[in-house]
Amino acid sequence: MSENKTYVSCRVDSVLLGIDLGRVREINRTVDVTPVPRTNDAVRGLVNLRGELVTVLDLGQLLLGKPSSLQRTSRNVILRTEDESVGLLVDWVGDVVEAAGKKIEPVPFEVHGMDAGMFAGVIQLDSGLMVVLDVDAVTQPAEARERGTS
Numbered sequence: 001m002s003e004n005k006t007y008v009s010c011r012v013d014s015v016l017l018g019i020d021l022g023r024v025r026e027i028n029r030t031v032d033v034t035p036v037p038r039t040n041d042a043v044r045g046l047v048n049l050r051g052e053l054v055t056v057l058d059l060g061q062l063l064l065g066k067p068s069s070l071q072r073t074s075r076n077v078i079l080r081t082e083d084e085s086v087g088l089l090v091d092w093v094g095d096v097v098e099a100a101g102k103k104i105e106p107v108p109f110e111v112h113g114m115d116a117g118m119f120a121g122v123i124q125l126d127s128g129l130m131v132v133l134d135v136d137a138v139t140q141p142a143e144a145r146e147r148g149t150s
Helices: 059-064 135-139 142-147
Strands: 006-012 015-020 024-029 043-049 052-058 075-080 085-090 092-098 102-105 119-125 128-133
Touching: 006 059, 006 075, 006 085, 006 128, 015 059, 043 085, 052 059, 052 075, 059 085, 075 092
Parallel strands: 015 128, 052 085
Antiparallel strands: 006 015, 006 092, 024 075, 043 052, 075 085, 102 119, 119 128
16 A cells, blocks of 8 residues: 655664654653653653643653663654653654655564554665554553553
């Protein structure tokens, strides 16, 4: 199927990810995150974004099983969801990628070290492969992901 969407490109470790630009509210530098005790390891904590509490998920932990280390290039990608805003901690944010006319391929069933259910597909770019993040799958509560429901 050809894809006509636009994506924000970002990296988590060595993985190039694409996040649907229409779902991105803003991108900001990593700010002080307040840890929340007794939460899932992927929940980095909460940030106060202009009076709104935003849960920040660590994509390194969520996708690769290892927490992201904060760097000067780290960013929070703040997403629009149905219920609330959610931040995704990434190692680096790059360019906006136009996928007009490019084919989105299904993710191989067994993606080593990652949960393939968190991805909408893969797009071949001139510079390599970009894995398209399924925002809804990533932002649903951990319990729902484990049960396979939303």
